[in-house]
Amino acid sequence: MSMTVEELLTTTRAVRKRLDLDKPVPPEVIEECLDLAIQAPTGGNQQGWRFVVVTDADKRKALAEWYRDAWGFAYKNQGEDAMATARPEIEDQQRRVYRSADFLADNLERVPVHVIPCILGTLPEGTPAWMAASFLGSIIPAVWSFQLALRSRGLGSAYTTLHLAHHKEAGELLGIPETVTQVALLPVAYTKGTNFKPAERRPATEVTYWNTWKQSRI
Ligand SMILES: Cc1cc2nc3c(=O)[nH]c(=O)nc-3n(C[C@H](O)[C@H](O)[C@H](O)COP(=O)(O)O)c2cc1C
Known part of the structure; x- marks a missing residue:
């Protein structure tokens, strides 16, 4: 699939309902995308990046159950209206996100590949913000590159963090040492169609301050 850089950057969405749950994903595609990702x-x-790729059905099911538990706690129990009314200016977009995220929570085990990006080390309580920023900033760019690489090859993913509420159990299940931090879980699959659109966003000029922060523009 060939697309311009602009198209790739503006149409790499969090894909959930349009993940093709039935189409197998060859391991080589994942490896190729990870090879691109680690140029970050x-x-x-x-x-210090490490990537745990989970295709085993029983393990995906366990991860999905922990994920659902956190989804219930964080969002589902509050309901769609809570997410929508918290951001009234983008209520429709928030309702779509809620329904899409609810679908993912219900179907996570059916997504053929789960990728858990990890980073060597942990963040002890009280870690100064600048150290935490350096730590997480050393894996998140690679994760986004991975998502872009997937999109360029007709696959989709969504950055998710909810399973981390059960990171200990997930770590035990997957044999991840306690000295390693999981940062996300990306459900990965081919997408149904490839025509994704740019999302509505506030213009960058409204959220950019040149030289001095402008309080009134928050
Ligand atoms: C740090 C972070 C955590 C996220 N966690 C979740 C999650 O647990 N579940 C989920 O369905 N989406 C999650 N998302 C995806 C966002 O909901 C999504 O990026 C947002 O709604 C914007 O949609 P878009 O990426 O298609 O523009 C997360 C995104 C980020 C950056």
Whole structure:
């Protein structure tokens, strides 16, 4: 699939309902996209990234159950209206996100590949913000590159963090050492169709301040 850089950057969406749950994903495609992902920057060039790719059905089911538990706690129990009315200016968009996220929570185990990006090390309580920023900033760019690479090959994903409420159990299930931090879980599959659109966003000029922060523009 060929697309311009602009198209790739503006149409890589969180894909949930349009993940093709029935089409197998060859391991080579995941490996190729991860090869692209690890060209991303890391603090001090540490390259402490690790990626746990989960295709085993029983393991995906366990991850999905922990994910659903957190979804229920964080969103489902509050309901769609809570998410919508919290951001009245984009209520419709928020309702769509809620329904899409609810679908993912119901079907996560059916997504053929779960990728859990990890980084070597942990964030002890009280870690200063600048250290936390360096730590997470050394894996998140790679995750986004991975998502872009997937999109360029007709696959989709969504950045999710809810399973982290059960990171200990997930770590035990997958044999991830306690000295390693999981940062997300990306459900990955081919997409049904590839025509995704740019999302509505506030213009960058409204959220950009040149030289001095402008309080009135929040
Ligand atoms: C840090 C972070 C955590 C997220 N966690 C979840 C999640 O747990 N479940 C989910 O369905 N989507 C999750 N998302 C995806 C967002 O809901 C999504 O990016 C947002 O609604 C904007 O949609 P778009 O990416 O298609 O523009 C997360 C995104 C980020 C950046």
